[in-house]
Amino acid sequence: MPKSKSLPRGVVVVGAGMSKFGAFAEKNSRDLFVEAFKEMTKSVDKGLDPSIIETLYIGNFTSDQFERQAHIAPILTDAVGLLPRPALRVEDACASGGVALRQGVMAIASGMVDVALVGGAEKMTALKTAEVTEALATAADVSYEIPAGFTFPGFYAAMATAYMHRYGMKPEHLMNVAIKNHDNAALNPYAQFGVTIQKWMEGRIEAAIKKGKPAPTWSTIWDFLHDEAGNPTVAWPLRLFDCSPVSDGAAAILLVAAERAHEFTDHPIHIIGSGQASDSALHDRPELTAIPAAKIAAQTAYEMAGVTAKDIRIAEVHDCFTIAEIIASEDLGFFAPGEGFKAAEDGVTARNGAKPINTSGGLKAKGHPVGASGVAQAVEVFKQMRGQAGERQVAGDVPVALTHNVGATGSTCVVHVYERRN
Amino acid sequence: MSEPTIPVRPFTAAAFNQYLGEKKLMAAKCKKCGGAFVPPRAICPKCHSEDIEWVETSGKGKLAAFTVIYSGPTFMVEQGFDKKNPYVSGIVELEEGTNISARITGLDVSKPAEIKIGSPLKVDFVKFGEGEARKTYLAFKA
Numbered sequence: 001m002p003k004s005k006s007l008p009r010g011v012v013v014v015g016a017g018m019s020k021f022g023a024f025a026e027k028n029s030r031d032l033f034v035e036a037f038k039e040m041t042k043s044v045d046k047g048l049d050p051s052i053i054e055t056l057y058i059g060n061f062t063s064d065q066f067e068r069q070a071h072i073a074p075i076l077t078d079a080v081g082l083l084p085r086p087a088l089r090v091e092d093a094c095a096s097g098g099v100a101l102r103q104g105v106m107a108i109a110s111g112m113v114d115v116a117l118v119g120g121a122e123k124m125t126a127l128k129t130a131e132v133t134e135a136l137a138t139a140a141d142v143s144y145e146i147p148a149g150f151t152f153p154g155f156y157a158a159m160a161t162a163y164m165h166r167y168g169m170k171p172e173h174l175m176n177v178a179i180k181n182h183d184n185a186a187l188n189p190y191a192q193f194g195v196t197i198q199k200w201m202e203g204r205i206e207a208a209i210k211k212g213k214p215a216p217t218w219s220t221i222w223d224f225l226h227d228e229a230g231n232p233t234v235a236w237p238l239r240l241f242d243c244s245p246v247s248d249g250a251a252a253i254l255l256v257a258a259e260r261a262h263e264f265t266d267h268p269i270h271i272i273g274s275g276q277a278s279d280s281a282l283h284d285r286p287e288l289t290a291i292p293a294a295k296i297a298a299q300t301a302y303e304m305a306g307v308t309a310k311d312i313r314i315a316e317v318h319d320c321f322t323i324a325e326i327i328a329s330e331d332l333g334f335f336a337p338g339e340g341f342k343a344a345e346d347g348v349t350a351r352n353g354a355k356p357i358n359t360s361g362g363l364k365a366k367g368h369p370v371g372a373s374g375v376a377q378a379v380e381v382f383k384q385m386r387g388q389a390g391e392r393q394v395a396g397d398v399p400v401a402l403t404h405n406v407g408a409t410g411s412t413c414v415v416h417v418y419e420r421r422n
Numbered sequence: 423m424s425e426p427t428i429p430v431r432p433f434t435a436a437a438f439n440q441y442l443g444e445k446k447l448m449a450a451k452c453k454k455c456g457g458a459f460v461p462p463r464a465i466c467p468k469c470h471s472e473d474i475e476w477v478e479t480s481g482k483g484k485l486a487a488f489t490v491i492y493s494g495p496t497f498m499v500e501q502g503f504d505k506k507n508p509y510v511s512g513i514v515e516l517e518e519g520t521n522i523s524a525r526i527t528g529l530d531v532s533k534p535a536e537i538k539i540g541s542p543l544k545v546d547f548v549k550f551g552e553g554e555a556r557k558t559y560l561a562f563k564a
Contacts, residue, residue, distance in 0.1 A: 134495055143435040144461040147559050148523035149491060149498045149511040157489035158513060165539040236490035236508075236534040283513045283521040284461075288487050 006304055007109040010258025012268035013418070015044040016382035018375075021192040021249035021367030029063055029072065029123040030079040032250035036119065036372075037080045040252040043382075045265035048254065050080070054113040056087040057104045059097035059120035060371035065135040066124050076121060093139035094320060096120065097251065097374025098405025098414035102274050104255045105416075114257045120372035121250035132246050136370075139408040141281040153243055155282055155409045156321035157235040162288035163323065164237070167338035171237035175225050176344040177322035178241045178364060184351055185361025187392035192247050192367030197221045204230065242322040244362075249369035251376040266422065269385050273307070273417030275300025282409040289338075291410035294331035298404070298415045302333075305400075305417040309333030312417070313398045314384055315355070316377035318406040319362040325349075328404055329357060332415070356394050359384060374405035374414065385420045433464040433474055441476075442558040447545045449518055451477045458518040480517045481545035483562060488512035488526055490534045501550055514543055514562050525561040 017039025019032040041048050056077050064070040073087035090100035097120030104118040124132055136152050150158075163169055178197065185191035186199070195203075201224040208215050216229060224230040231239045254264070261268035277296035279285060285292055302308060309332055317332070319325035326340040334355050335343045343349055349357040360366045360380035363373055381401040383389040401418045431437040433450045438461060441448040450462035454471035460479065465472055491498070492508045503509045510526040527546060529537050543562035551557050 130496065130499075133493070137495060141461075145523045146495065147557075149494055149503075149509055149525050150489075150523060151491060151494060153493075154489045154491045154511050157491075158487035158511070161489065161537075161539060162487040162513075232505075233490075233492050235492065238489075280467075281461075281523070283523045285521075288513065 007105070009109055009111060011105045011108045011255055011271045012258045012261045013253050013271065013378065013382050014256050014261060014264035014268050015040045015048060015254035016252070016379040017041070017043050018190055018251035018372070018379045019249050020190050021247050021369060021376070023125040023192070023246070024248045025125070027123070027248060028067060029060070029121040029248075029250065030076055032123065032248060032369075033076045033119060033121045033252070034079050036121070036250035036252040040254055044254065045267065046263065048264065050082065052115050053082055053085065053117050053254075054115050055085055055107060056082065056117045056119065057090055057100040057107070058087060058371075059090050059100035059374055061091060061093055061096050061122060062135055062138070063123070065138070066122065066127060066132075072121070076119065082117070092412040092414075093407035094318070094368070094370045095374060095405045095407030095412040095414050096371040097376070098403065098416065099276065099374070099412065101253070101374060101378055101416060102276055102414055105271055105274050108255055108257050114260055116255045117252060118255055118375060119250065119252040120375035122369035122371040123248045124246045124369060125248050129246065145281050145283065151235060153235040153238050153321065156323050157238045158282070159288055159327065159409070160237050160323040163327065166289050167341070169341045173341040173345055174237070174242050174322040174326070175222075177319065177325045178225075179221065180344065180350050181319060181358050181362040181364040184359050184392055185365030187390065188361050188366055189390075191361045191365055192245055192249075193361070193365045197224070197241065201230065238321055238323070244320045244364050244368035247367035247369040249367055249372045249376070251372045251379050253375060253378050253382065267386050267420070269382050270419045270421060271416055272419045273301035273303075273305030273415070275304065276412070276414040279411050279413075281411070289327070291327055291331050291406065291413060293410050293413035294328060294404060294406065294415070297413040298332050301402075301415040301417050305419070307400055307417060311400045312355075312402045313400055314359060314381065314394055315357050315402040315404060316360060316362070316380050317357055317404040318373070319358055319364045320368060320406070322364065324406065325357060325362065325364075328406075332402065332404060351392060351394055359389065359392050359394060374403070377403040377405060378416070381418050385418060431476065433462040435461070438462050439558065442547060442560055445547050447479045447481050447560065448476050449479050449520060450474050458520055460516060460518070460520050460522045479545070483514040483516040483543050483545075485526065485537075485539055485541045485543055486513045486515045486521060487539065488537060490531050497550070510537075512562070522560065525559060526564065527561050528564040
């Protein structure tokens, strides 16, 4: 593969915001995008005159299926008052947001524009769960994968069986990821599930008592997570709490040429590495216990940035399923192959650990409105790097951070590396 | 007069599925580098050659990865699969060295932890659907 080139000019993030993620019957993707845009505007230290925005890149997987509305980029552009600026809907399944970010980086780095709005939006909950499952399945190979009966939980479950076989992991190990990400989301006011699994379990017990039903006998979260009544199997070995939810939400970040950063803030976040790679259907890959495109995207981004995995202080990774976070933590070079599940068990990836992963709560607990997720990851690192993450702020400086966004089972992967210089 | 030649089927999903209907699991083989591919490919991903031929696989393989699915897509629900009657989907490593996704039959779904990666499998063909929607699905049985 041809080698990555460095950016011809610097690109920085100067504003970042997101809507609350969740299930909102009364809001469509444009309402959510407006919320995200307002949050982004508020976050620009020296204020933002929106009229200086020159172009928009908007990640969206499939508003056609979810809302029966295609061609959504100009609609969202209109909703935030930015007509007649050029706008592009970027679609690479669940990596749409991260790839939209890369488009924005390339537009500014090329010198063609100085100020770009990168957004992501998805409204998923208008459909029934079975319809959502089938819409998501179109991100896989519908000719050769879907006829086998695979669903998305099924694909990642299959990766989990290969991983368990190779490295001796047990299904219980996966639960450490869910517990951690719910712990983090409980401190994130924008999260869909802003609640720990402990609180979730207690809520279930209280609800049963209120209804006069026999109270479940769970005494610890491990009882709860092992019980089919609390945590039903979706696609063995994955259970409900191994899966990210169906979500509505949007996110927006403002990218500007580094030379103009001072107009917006004294604390810009520099994007110093960007990598993206494509791959086949899951069955066609040489290995099933890693995501090859993620390794390539990471390598490309690290080389461009001139950093290594050791330099990354925090990372937001694509934990659409718990096994995906474990594999990501290895693909990104944080841990050796087969060591990721042990790191999760030992608390290395916890907020106060040596390598915090998904301080936002991740896709698992913050929510996963697919086209918005890659952009929301950038929102979290922007806040953490500037010390604005509130209760979930990690201790100490965050000079270098990373985001990792995956489409389908890894047919698209995109990685960005961020740096704070002042 | 020259011998009539049998037209070569194109290297498409439609042709692959047509072969499945004839109970044949076919691979596309690159005549230049010898790589064999299921699903078929019109251009060799290894050497970029366009000189490809169809070859029938042995139909033998082993289980590379699997899952027991409790909540499946509509066409599986229509075949009677649900929470109480889950099914197995998997990735099969064929003898020819290429992998394919398939339904896996003949395994005990009540004991997924006892299903062994590496188990030998043999190709099978499952027909489902009515009228024009009738289709042959690729499966492997343990």
